[in-house]
Each structure stands twice: as structure tokens, then as C-alpha cells.
Amino acid sequence: MSTLEIDQKYNVRPFVDVHETKLKNEIPIVRLDAVDLSQYVSGPEGYASRVELAKVLEASITTYGFFNLVNFGYDLEKIEHLRAVAQSLLQLPSEEKGKYLASTWRKEDEPPIDENFLGGERGQGFKPKGYWPISEGVRDSITHYNFKHLLQEDYFLSHLDQHPELVRAHAHEILAWYQFIHNDILLKISNLCDIILGLQEGTIWERVFKSDSQDEKKSAGGHARFMLYEPYDDENSLKSNQTWLRGHSDISGFSFITSQPMLTLQIKDYFDGEWKYVDHRPGSLIVNIGDAMEFISGGYFKACLHRVVEPPQDQKRHDRIVLIYFCNPKDGTPLNPDFYESSKLKSLGYSKADKLKNWEDITFADWNTAKGQTLGRKNVGERNQIIVYGRNLERWHHFEAAAVN
Numbered sequence: 001m002s003t004l005e006i007d008q009k010y011n012v013r014p015f016v017d018v019h020e021t022k023l024k025n026e027i028p029i030v031r032l033d034a035v036d037l038s039q040y041v042s043g044p045e046g047y048a049s050r051v052e053l054a055k056v057l058e059a060s061i062t063t064y065g066f067f068n069l070v071n072f073g074y075d076l077e078k079i080e081h082l083r084a085v086a087q088s089l090l091q092l093p094s095e096e097k098g099k100y101l102a103s104t105w106r107k108e109d110e111p112p113i114d115e116n117f118l119g120g121e122r123g124q125g126f127k128p129k130g131y132w133p134i135s136e137g138v139r140d141s142i143t144h145y146n147f148k149h150l151l152q153e154d155y156f157l158s159h160l161d162q163h164p165e166l167v168r169a170h171a172h173e174i175l176a177w178y179q180f181i182h183n184d185i186l187l188k189i190s191n192l193c194d195i196i197l198g199l200q201e202g203t204i205w206e207r208v209f210k211s212d213s214q215d216e217k218k219s220a221g222g223h224a225r226f227m228l229y230e231p232y233d234d235e236n237s238l239k240s241n242q243t244w245l246r247g248h249s250d251i252s253g254f255s256f257i258t259s260q261p262m263l264t265l266q267i268k269d270y271f272d273g274e275w276k277y278v279d280h281r282p283g284s285l286i287v288n289i290g291d292a293m294e295f296i297s298g299g300y301f302k303a304c305l306h307r308v309v310e311p312p313q314d315q316k317r318h319d320r321i322v323l324i325y326f327c328n329p330k331d332g333t334p335l336n337p338d339f340y341e342s343s344k345l346k347s348l349g350y351s352k353a354d355k356l357k358n359w360e361d362i363t364f365a366d367w368n369t370a371k372g373q374t375l376g377r378k379n380v381g382e383r384n385q386i387i388v389y390g391r392n393l394e395r396w397h398h399f400e401a402a403a404v405n
């Protein structure tokens with residue numbers, strides 16, 4: 001079957017976003033700074049432009065830990081088309097989803113999905129609705145599909161039988177978008193981080209994010225997620241306290257989320273500790289620092305707490321689709337700033353000898369495993385300080401400190 005015929009079979013059609021809210025003046029909202037990647041000029045002659053851009057980035061990632069990326073050089077219509085594919089994929093019947101669950105314990109001869117059989121959330125494939133407990137018996141209303149191995153193109157393309165037909169038909173488009181984020185956008189952002197930290201450009205890329213197309217163990221990790229949020233009914237909305245995804249920081253180095261009109265993503269404002277909706281900036285990506293970059297920078301960059309809640313009144317009862325990319329450091333990356341010998345961090349006191357005495361020497365793989373095991377657990381909630389390897393699992397204390405100052 002041609003791609004066109006497959007698209008017809010699965011009714012691939014544009015995802016219709018909800019209209020913009022008219023209530024922006026009545027809700028807590030934060031407009032993130034825009035990092036304009038068209039201002040990034042490579043080569044020695046572009047150095048001054050990169051220094052200017054690094055200043056904008058530094059102001060964002062050392063406070064909110066979030067920024068908007070604009071003019072990043074990818075055809076926005078292609079991203080819209082992927083959202084259309086995501087819509088049809090995430091709306092496949094349950095029996096189809098049951099064949100491709102995101103669980104390491106998926107076996108070919110396992111029975112079709114029923115309420116006792118839900119896929120894990122981190123493997124490749126589907127996480128059906130209802131996997132995470134939210135509160136008072138309410139379970140999540142999020143369907144997602146995870147992609148792994150995106151930076152190992154040969155491997156990905158030779159294992160397409162692990163994916164539903166719709167993914168198989170669009171495999172090249174999916175790879176193209178995520179590899180562009182990693183190998184183009186992230187490379188530039190890594191170099192800007194080098195400038196911020198007083199490191200030679202290329203340092204963070206080489207040590208942390210460089211991909212290896214053949215050997216996944218030596219490569220940074222490229223994990224993507226298509227997400228569909230469906231609204232709760234009135235009863236679940238009330239019981240869940242309007243929460244779609246509980247507050248957390250990401251494990252990743254950086255996470256990239258497509259900005260769309262429905263205001264539901266909230267961040268905990270670094271300056272006053274209040275939860276605020278992230279405003280929509282058309283054509284932008286919402287980018288945030290994950291735990292790994294916070295630890296690599298000794299806590300100078302902030303892995304901000306964020307959550308997903310119901311939108312303002314005039315955007316309710318509508319589906320929401322986002323495409324996410326989590327880029328993880330290479331497994332062996334040390335999560336301590338001393339390894340990078342940044343003069344800037346030393347002068348700010350972000351070194352083991354100074355502010356970070358309790359931090360154990362760990363690699364990204366250690367953190368990924370330890371925190372991964374806690375995901376979705378009810379006891380790992382807001383204000384519940386849990387220390388792992390000398391570090392706070394979620395850094396709620398950032399906001400307490402900021403609010404007092």
C-alpha cells in the first residue's frame with residue numbers, strides 16, 4: 001500500500017486545535033523568553049552573535065529552566081503533518097494498541113489489552129489511558145506512544161515490524177524531525193551552554209550529547225513521545241483536582257515540546273513559586289532543562305517543576321496533542337560539574353568542594369535508573385523531598401528559596 005492509501009485507511013487528517021483562550025488576563029500565565037535560532041551564526045565570524053544569544057538563554061535556563069525556541073529552521077507544515085499522524089495513531093482501537101505496548105514485559109502471546117494489562121510507560125510503544133494513578137481513584141487520561149533508538153537509523157529502520165503500520169509508513173518523516181532536533185538544534189544549544197559556562201564550544205556536545213549512529217551504548221539517547229490528552233468527565237475533573245499529569249522535573253538533558261494553543265502546561269514560577277500556565281507562542285517549541293543538565297551545571301541551570309492541568313474554562317472539553325523529544329546524555333556521562341572544569345561554575349561555588357558536598361559521583365545511567373523506578377508512584381509527589389545519591393529527586397526547594405528572597 002502507498003503512504004497515501006495508508007493515510008486514507010487510518011483517516012489521517014489535520015489535528016484541529018482548540019481556539020486560543022480569551023481569558024489570558026484572568027489566569028496566572030508566564031510568557032517565556034524566545035531564543036531565536038536564526039540569530040545563531042556558525043564559524044568564527046558568528047561568535048559575537050552566539051554570545052548575544054547565549055545571554056538570552058542564560059537568563060532563562062538559570063531561572064525558569066524553560067524557554068521558547070523560534071525560527072529553528074524546520075518546515076512547520078511537516079510538524080503539523082506529524083501531529084496529524086499522531087492523532088490517528090493514538091486513536092487506534094485498544095486491540096491494536098495492545099499489540100504494541102510500551103512495556104518490557106510485552107510478549108507476543110500475551111492476551112489483548114484489558115483493564116488489568118497496561119503497558120509500562122517508558123519502553124517503545126503505547127501507554128494506554130489509565131496507567132498512572134492521579135488521585136482519589138482517578139487514573140490518567142493520557143495515551144502516548146514512545147519512540148526509542150531514533151539516533152540509530154539503521155537499527156530503527158530494520159526493526160519497523162515492532163511498530164504499527166501507520167508508524168512504518170511514516171518512519172522516515174519521524175526520524176527526520178527528531179534527528180533534526182538532536183543533531184542540529186541541540187548541537188547549537190549545547191554550544192550556547194558552553195559559552196555560558198566558559199567552556200570551549202563543542203565540549204558539552206562531545207562529552208554529553210554526541211550521537212553514535214551504530215552503537216547505542218556510546219550514544220546520547222533520543223527518545224520521543226506522541227501524546228494525546230483527552231478531557232476528564234466532570235466527576236474525574238473534580239476528584240483529580242483538574243490534574244492531568246502531576247508535577248515533576250524531567251530526567252533528560254533537554255526536553256522539546258511542540259507549542260499549541262491549549263494552555264495546560266504549567267511551570268512553577270522561579271520568582272514567586274506560583275503555578276503558571278506557559279503561554280502559547282505560535283510556531284515555537286517549548287524547551288526545558290531536565291535533571292541531567294541541572295546536575296552537569298552543578299545546579300546553576302534549573303530543571304523546573306512542571307505539570308499538566310485542565311485548560312482555562314473556554315478551552316475545556318477538547319483533545320490536546322503534543323509531540324515531545326527527550327534527549328538524554330550518554331549513559332556514562334558524569335553528573336557532576338567538576339568534570340567539565342568550568343571556570344564560571346567554580347567562581348559561582350557550584351563545585352563538589354563547595355556547594356555540592358553531598359553529591360555522590362554518579363553517571364547519567366545511575367540517575368536514569370533510580371528516578372525511572374519512581375515514576376508514576378503516588379508517594380513521589382509535591383513537597384515530598386526524596387534524596388537519591390545526595391540529590392533531591394524533584395527540586396521543590398528551589399521555589400521555596402526563591403519565594404523567600
Ligand SMILES: O=C(O)CCC(=O)C(=O)O
Pocket residue numbers: 227245250257265306307308322324
Ligand atoms: O504535555 C506536556 O506539555 C508536557 C508533558 C511532560 O511534562 C512530560 O511528558 O514529561
Ligand SMILES: [Fe+2]
Pocket residue numbers: 248249250306
Ligand atoms: Fe515533563
